Amino acid sequence: MDKYPISSKSLEKHYHINGNQFSQQYKEHLSDFNQWDQKSHAHKWMVFPENIGTKLSIDETALTNGELYTIITNKAAKGRKGALVAMIQRIQSENIISMGLLHLLVQWLRPKFLYLNYGKTL
Numbered sequence: 781m782d783k784y785p786i787s788s789k790s791l792e793k794h795y796h797i798n799g800n801q802f803s804q805q806y807k808e809h810l811s812d813f814n815q816w817d818q819k820s821h822a823h824k825w826m827v828f829p830e831n832i833g834t835k836l837s838i839d840e841t842a843l844t845n846g847e848l849y850t851i852i853t854n855k856a857a858k859g860r861k862g863a864l865v866a867m868i869q870r871i872q873s874e875n876i877i878s879m880g881l882l883h884l885l886v887q888w889l890r891p892k893f894l895y896l897n898y899g900k901t902l
Contacts, residue, residue: 825868834892
């Protein structure tokens with residue numbers, strides 16, 4: 781699970797374990813989740829500066845129960861490891877532009893190209 785994206789539920793059949801219990805134990809004891817430097821604010825925002833590149837994309841999505849997330853990705857990673865630059869909860873697209881947050885992001889991240897993909901929400 782550390783090197784390959786496998787769900788704990790998929791291990792149930794082969795190893796005769798409770799997948800939900802294993803997932804909880806992995807999170808709390810086997811992984812470094814409790815020492816993660818972004819754990820205190822991860823429910824609202826996460827930033828991975830090591831993934832910043834020259835071509836960034838900003839998009840928004842609703843993951844669960846209408847929670848809106850703004851996601852900034854590195855286009856060079858093409859959706860693979862290292863693609864996620866930042867994920868910010870509950871910022872509507874019009875607020876990003878009107879609050880000047882987009883301007884701050886551009887100044888901080890300094891991309892050469894910035895792709896906005898808001899479709900009809902803008």
